[in-house]
Amino acid sequence: MIPDGHRLSWVRVLVALGVVGVLVVAVLGADRWRAELTALRGDDVSSTFSGYVDVTATPTYAFESPESDATKDVVLSFVVADPEEPCTPTWGGFHDLDEAAAELDLDRRVALLRERGGDATVSFGGLVNDELATSCKDPAKLLAAYRAVVERYDLDTVDLDVEDDDLADHEASARRSTALAALQAERAKADRPLDVWLTLPAATAGLTEDGLTVVRDTLAAGVDLTGVNAMTMNYGGSRESGETMPEATERTLDAVHDQLGDAFDAAGVKPVGGVWKHVGMTPMAGQNDVRSDVVTLDDARELATLADDLGVGRVSLWSLNRDRACGVNYPDTHVVSDACSGVAQDGETFAEVLAAGAGSGDDRAPATTEPTPEPTATTKAPSDDELVDDPETSPYRIWNEEAAYPEGTKVVWHRQVYEAKWWTSGDLPDDPVATAEQTPWQLLGPVLPGDRPAPKQTLPAGTYPEWSRTGVYRQGARVLVDGVPYRAKWWTEADHPEVSESNPDASPWVPLTAEEIRKVLD
Structure with missing residues (x-):
C-alpha cells in the first residue's frame, strides 16, 4: 500500500475528478513520472523471454514447477472484469482473487515459482471477456482493481492484452491509460517501479489504427510505457503468396518499430536503449487460429534468430499450455487446441527454441534443460x-x-x-x-503470510442432536459437535466425530460439505 503521507497525491485527486481532466493534466506531469521511473529502473533494457500461461485452462499447466530456465518466467493470463461486478478483477471471469487462491492455489503457486528462481507477470484482457477498463467506468474503482492485482501478486510488470471490442473502445483506452499512470506514480513513490507492456494485434502492415490509438492514449496519459508486444500470429490474407511465417513476422516487426518510434517522438519520449528494446513479439506455437498459418519448430528457430538480430526487448509465446505435440489420439491437428501445438515436436519445445532469441550478444543467457540447481553451500538452509x-x-x-x-x-x-x-x-x-x-x-x-486455518462451518444448536459417547448411530445419521455438523458413513458407537480430522479414511464420520450445510440453511 502507498504510505499514508502520499494518499492525497495529485494523481489520486485527479482520478477522482474524472478521466478527461486527468488526461489533460497527466500530460503536464508525464516527464516528471517518467524521469522518476527511469531513475529507479536504471538502464536495464535487457531482452527477456516469458511464455503465457492460461491459468484457467484444463488440464492445469504447472507453471510453478519450471522444467527449464526457458519456462521459469511466465505471463499469467487473463485477469478480466467480473461479468456481474464490472470493477472486480477475476481470472477468466470464473474466480475472483480470493477464489483463485482457494480453488487454484494461485497465490501459493506464484510464491513457489519465485522460491525456485522464476517470476510471474499478470496479463489483463485477452480475446474473450472484458478487460477491466471496458466494463469499469469508475476511475477510482478501476485504479483500485489494477492495484489489487499488482499488490496481491507482488508484481513488477503488467501486461495489457487489448483485443477485439476492447481495442475499439476509445473511452476505455482513456480510462485504462489514466489508471495505469496513477498506479505507476504510486509505485514510483514507494520505490517499486512498475513496467507496463501493451500486447496488441498486428499484421504485416503493423498495428491497426485502433491499436495505435491505445499506444497514443497510454503515452499521453503519462504512462512510462515499457513496450508494445506484437501478436505475430494469424496473418491470413496479409501474408504475401509464398511468404513464410518468419518473413511475415519480420515485416510486421519492422512496421511496429516504425509506428512505435513515431508515437514516442510525438509524445516527446526518448526510449532508453532505442526503439527495438521496446518492441516485443509473441508467436503462437504450431497451428494458429488461421488454418493456413502454422509455426513449426524450424520457423521458431528463424524467429529466435530474427529477435536476436533485431534486438527486440521481449520474446514470448502463446502458450506454454500448448507447447507439446498433440499425440495420436487428437483427431484433427488443424483444429486449434489449448493443450497442444498440432505439430510434431520430437521432444523439443518452442519455449527452449525461442528463449535463445531473448537477448543480444553477451546479454543473452542460453536456454538450458537442466533442472533448477540444488542449494549450494552458500545458500542459507532453513533453521529448525x-x-x-x-x-x-x-x-x-x-x-x-x-x-x-x-x-x-x-x-x-x-x-x-x-x-x-x-x-x-x-x-x-x-x-x-x-x-x-x-x-x-x-x-x-x-505457507503464506496471513494464512490461518479455514474456519469450521457450523449450524445452530438443535439443528441435529449433539453427539453422545453412549449413542448408537446408523449410516446417514447426523450430529453436532460444538456446532460442527457430521454425517455417519456407517454404523458406529463411541467413535468421536473429530477423529475424522486426523484419520478421515478410517473414521466413521465425515463433516458435512459446504453444499450440504447450505441446503440445510435454505
Whole structure:
C-alpha cells in the first residue's frame, strides 16, 4: 500500500475528478513520472523471454514447477472484469482473487515459482471477456482493481492484452491509460517501479489504427510505457503468396518499430536503449487460429534468430499450455487446441527454441534443460525454527504419520502445503525421491503470510442432536459437535466425530460439505 503521507497525491485527486481532466493534466506531469521511473529502473533494457500461461485452462499447466530456465518466467493470463461486478478483477471471469487462491492455489503457486528462481507477470484482457477498463467506468474503482492485482501478486510488470471490442473502445483506452499512470506514480513513490507492456494485434502492415490509438492514449496519459508486444500470429490474407511465417513476422516487426518510434517522438519520449528494446513479439506455437498459418519448430528457430538480430526487448509465446505435440489420439491437428501445438515436436519445445532469441550478444543467457540447481553451500538452509509448523498459522492440518489421507487431501509440513495424489499414510511429504512418480504428495507451495486455518462451518444448536459417547448411530445419521455438523458413513458407537480430522479414511464420520450445510440453511 502507498504510505499514508502520499494518499492525497495529485494523481489520486485527479482520478477522482474524472478521466478527461486527468488526461489533460497527466500530460503536464508525464516527464516528471517518467524521469522518476527511469531513475529507479536504471538502464536495464535487457531482452527477456516469458511464455503465457492460461491459468484457467484444463488440464492445469504447472507453471510453478519450471522444467527449464526457458519456462521459469511466465505471463499469467487473463485477469478480466467480473461479468456481474464490472470493477472486480477475476481470472477468466470464473474466480475472483480470493477464489483463485482457494480453488487454484494461485497465490501459493506464484510464491513457489519465485522460491525456485522464476517470476510471474499478470496479463489483463485477452480475446474473450472484458478487460477491466471496458466494463469499469469508475476511475477510482478501476485504479483500485489494477492495484489489487499488482499488490496481491507482488508484481513488477503488467501486461495489457487489448483485443477485439476492447481495442475499439476509445473511452476505455482513456480510462485504462489514466489508471495505469496513477498506479505507476504510486509505485514510483514507494520505490517499486512498475513496467507496463501493451500486447496488441498486428499484421504485416503493423498495428491497426485502433491499436495505435491505445499506444497514443497510454503515452499521453503519462504512462512510462515499457513496450508494445506484437501478436505475430494469424496473418491470413496479409501474408504475401509464398511468404513464410518468419518473413511475415519480420515485416510486421519492422512496421511496429516504425509506428512505435513515431508515437514516442510525438509524445516527446526518448526510449532508453532505442526503439527495438521496446518492441516485443509473441508467436503462437504450431497451428494458429488461421488454418493456413502454422509455426513449426524450424520457423521458431528463424524467429529466435530474427529477435536476436533485431534486438527486440521481449520474446514470448502463446502458450506454454500448448507447447507439446498433440499425440495420436487428437483427431484433427488443424483444429486449434489449448493443450497442444498440432505439430510434431520430437521432444523439443518452442519455449527452449525461442528463449535463445531473448537477448543480444553477451546479454543473452542460453536456454538450458537442466533442472533448477540444488542449494549450494552458500545458500542459507532453513533453521529448525523456520521448519516448525504452527497450527494457528497453517491453512490445513499438519501432516501426521499416523493419519491416513485420501486423494486430494491437503496438509502442511515444514511450512509447505502438499496435496495427496492418491491415498497415503506414513509417507513423509518432503521425503527425497528421484522422480515425482515415487511420492504420493504434490508440493503446492509455501505457507503464506496471513494464512490461518479455514474456519469450521457450523449450524445452530438443535439443528441435529449433539453427539453422545453412549449413542448408537446408523449410516446417514447426523450430529453436532460444538456446532460442527457430521454425517455417519456407517454404523458406529463411541467413535468421536473429530477423529475424522486426523484419520478421515478410517473414521466413521465425515463433516458435512459446504453444499450440504447450505441446503440445510435454505
